[in-house]
Amino acid sequence: xxxxxxxxxxxxxxxxxxxxxxxxxxxxxxxxxxxxxxxxxxxxxxxxxxxxxxxxxxxxxxxxxxxxxxxxxxxxxxxxxxxxxxxxxxxxxxxxxxxxxxxxxxxxxxxxxxxxxxxxxxxxxxxxxxxxxxxxxxxxxxxxxxxxxxxxxxxxxxxxxxxxxxxxxxxxxxxxxxxxxxxxxxxxxxxxxxxxxxxxxxxxxxxxxxxxxxxxxxxxxxxxxxxxxxxxxxxxxxxxxxxxxxxxxxxxxxxxxxxxxxxxxxxxxxxxxxxxxxxxxxxxxxxxxxxxxxxxxxxxxxxxxxxxxxxxxxxxxxxxxxxxxxxxxxxxxxxxxxxxxxxxxxxxxxxxxxxxxxxxxxxxxxxxxxxxxxxxxxxxx
Numbered sequence: 001x002x003x004x005x006x007x008x009x010x011x012x013x014x015x016x017x018x019x020x021x022x023x024x025x026x027x028x029x030x031x032x033x034x035x036x037x038x039x040x041x042x043x044x045x046x047x048x049x050x051x052x053x054x055x056x057x058x059x060x061x062x063x064x065x066x067x068x069x070x071x072x073x074x075x076x077x078x079x080x081x082x083x084x085x086x087x088x089x090x091x092x093x094x095x096x097x098x099x100x101x102x103x104x105x106x107x108x109x110x111x112x113x114x115x116x117x118x119x120x121x122x123x124x125x126x127x128x129x130x131x132x133x134x135x136x137x138x139x140x141x142x143x144x145x146x147x148x149x150x151x152x153x154x155x156x157x158x159x160x161x162x163x164x165x166x167x168x169x170x171x172x173x174x175x176x177x178x179x180x181x182x183x184x185x186x187x188x189x190x191x192x193x194x195x196x197x198x199x200x201x202x203x204x205x206x207x208x209x210x211x212x213x214x215x216x217x218x219x220x221x222x223x224x225x226x227x228x229x230x231x232x233x234x235x236x237x238x239x240x241x242x243x244x245x246x247x248x249x250x251x252x253x254x255x256x257x258x259x260x261x262x263x264x265x266x267x268x269x270x271x272x273x274x275x276x277x278x279x280x281x282x283x284x285x286x287x288x289x290x291x292x293x294x295x296x297x298x299x300x301x302x303x304x305x306x307x308x309x310x311x312x313x314x315x316x317x318x319x320x321x322x323x324x325x326x327x328x329x330x331x332x333x334x335x336x337x338x339x340x341x342x343x344x345x346x347x348x349x350x351x352x353x354x355x356x357x358x359x360x361x362x363x364x365x366x367x368x369x370x371x372x373x374x375x376x377x378x379x380x381x
Contacts, residue, residue, distance in 0.1 A: 025058070025166065025169045025170060026058070026060075026286055027169075027285055027286055027381075028162075028165050028166055028169040029047055029049070029058060029060040029166070030060055030062070031165075032047055032060075032131065032158070032162045032165070032166070033045045033046060033047045033060050033061065033062040033131075034062045035158065036131060036133060036155060036158055037062045037063055037133060039154065039158065040117070040133055040136070040147070040151050040154065040155060041136065041137045041138070042063070042117075042133040042134060042135060042136050042137065042147075043063050043111075043134065043135035043136075043137060044061070044062070044063040044064065044111060044113065044133065044134045044135055045061070045062045045063060045131075045132070045133045045134075046059065046060065046061045046062070046131075046132055047059070047060050047121075047129055047130065047131045047132075047162075048060075048075075048076070048082060048129060048130045049128065049129045049166075050078060050086055050127070050128075050129070050130070054077055054078050055075060055076075055077050055078065056075045056076065056077075056078070059075045059076065063111075064111060068109060068111065071107075071109035072106075072107050072109045072110050073107050073109070076106075079104055080100075080102045080103055080104040081094075081097060081100065081102055081103065081116065081118060081132075082118075082130055082132075083102075084102060085118050085119060085120045085127075085130040085132070086120060086127050086130050087127075089120050089122065089127050090119075090120070091117075091118065091119035091120075091152055091155075091156070092116065092117070092118045092119070092132075093116070093117050093118075093145055093147055093149075093152055094115065094116040094117075094145060095114075095115055095140075095143055095144055095145040096114050096115065096116075096143075097113050097114065097115070097116040097134070098113070098114070113134035113135060114134070114135055115134065115135060115136055115140060115145045115146045115147055116132065116133070116134050116145075116147075117132065117133045117134075117136075117145075117147035117151060117152060117155060118130060118131065118132030118133070119131060119132075119152070119155060119156060119159055120159070121159045121162050121163050121166065122159075122163055123163050123166075123167050128163060128166060128167070129162070129163075129166065131155065131158075131159055131162065133147065133155070136151075198230055198233055198234040199234060201230050202227055202230040202231060202234065205223050205226045205227050205230060206223075206224075206227050208223050209223035209224045209227060254283060254289070255281070255283075255284065255289040255292060255293060255316075256278050256281060256316065258293060259276060259278075259292075259293060259296060259314070259316065260276050260278070262296075262297070263275070263276040263300070263314055264276075266300060266304065270304050272303075272304055272309050272310055272311065272312055272329075273310065273311045273312070274300070274304070274311075274312045274313075274314070275311070275312070275313050275314065276314045276315075276316075277313075277314075277315045277316075278315070278316045278317075279315070279316075279317045279318060280317070280318035281316050281317065281318045281323045282318065282321075282380070284322065284323060284378060284380055284381065285380070285381045287357075287358055288322075288323075288358045288359070288360065288378040288379075288380070290358075291354045291355060291357060291358035291360065291376075291378065292316075292323065292325050292358075292376060292378060294354050295325065295351045295354050295355060295362065295374070295376050296314060296325055296327060298347040298350060298351050299327040299347075299351065299374045300312065300314070300327060301347070302347055302372075303327065303329040303331060303372065306331075307329050307331025307332055307333070307371070307372060308331045308332050309329035309330050309331030309371070310330055310331075311329065311330050312327065312328070312329045313326075313327070313328045313329075314326070314327050315328075319377060320379075320380065321379065321380035321381065322360075322377065322378045322379040322380030323377070323378055323380065324375060324376070324377045325375065325376040325377075326373065326374070326375045326376075327372075327373070327374045327375075328371065328372070328373045328374075329371050329372050330371045331371055331372065332368065332369065332371075333366045333367050333368050333369055333370045333371050333372050334366050334367075334368060334372070335366070335367065335368060336348075336364050336366055348364060351374070351376070355376050355378070358378050359378065359379050360376055360377050360378035360379065361376070361377050362374070362375070362376045363375045
């Protein structure tokens with residue numbers, strides 16, 4: 001077995017445990033690539049998940065900076081050595097990938113790869129990915145490959161466990177998608193019922209006002225004021241549902257951009273001023289980003305629907321390797337203990353569940369007439 005900086009049984013065990021800790025596909029892919037590169041002491045590592053159109057649905061790299069990756073350009077196609085691993089389902093160990101007859105070049109900004117070790121990731125007979133390493137950090141005699149047969153065997157073991165981790169992550173995401181679909185359906189039914197009731201009441205109240213205009217203008221005025229209240233409540237129901245039903249663009253835009261966009265929408269839609277500030281937050285594991293987003297949505301919903309606040313301030317700050325979300329309003333506030341005793345939770349139970357489910361904590365500070373501050377902390381990766 002190669003003697004890199006982290007070789008031996010402990011290093012293999014560490015890599016396998018790291019893969020098993022994640023449930024999100026993207027996190028699993030990143031962990032596989034980082035573990036493989038560290039375990040075999042290579043400069044570069046990558047993992048591609050093929051699509052059905054000759055390209056890659058996902059392609060994760062390690063050892064390449066963000067600037068380099070952006071300069072490289074579009075994801076690679078399934079050609080050359082990558083195609084061989086995917087379509088012929090065999091490993092490849094080369095002293096110089098550039099001299100292989102199947103080599104078809106790479107973009108100008110691409111790092112120069114020399115010795116190469118790659119193999120497919122298989123789930124039964126299906127090839128679900130291609131994992132490869134390049135530029136082994138070791139002395140290499142002219143024309144020889146730094147990667148050894150022992151390295152290839154070790155990477156094969158890692159690939160077998162990667163297949164299990166990746167398959168489990170896909171099953172988890174499909175299960176979550178079904179749960180989300182069920183939740184969206186439930187929300188759609190609730191929206192239909194709530195808005196239908198509001199509109200029905202609004203119509204009856206408007207009809208009553210029309211009948212009273214000539215014979216009792218004072219009562220008609222009261223009914224018209226009730227129409228305005230019902231219309232505002234119906235609009236609030238619609239706004240809340242739009243925020244809940246809108247799919248979060250976390251995968252594409254990340255937590256910070258998604259939060260900023262949603263808060264801008266709420267600021268335009270409500271009379272209260274809603275602001276957002278972010279300081280030094282890095283990308284978090286996908287499950288934590290989703291939990292932070294959902295807690296922010298629930299807390300904003302409470303502040304804008306129930307508190308009567310003029311200002312709602314949302315901040316997201318870095319703390320250690322994680323982040324702290326804070327939602328503060330200047331509304332009417334409440335007694336958290338009294339709310340708990342009365343069996344009214346204002347979404348606090350679901351927010352605490354989301355926080356703990358992501359390995360974080362949630363605290364609530366409020367008092368009648370003193371506004372409310374909800375703070376959630378997550379540990380990061």
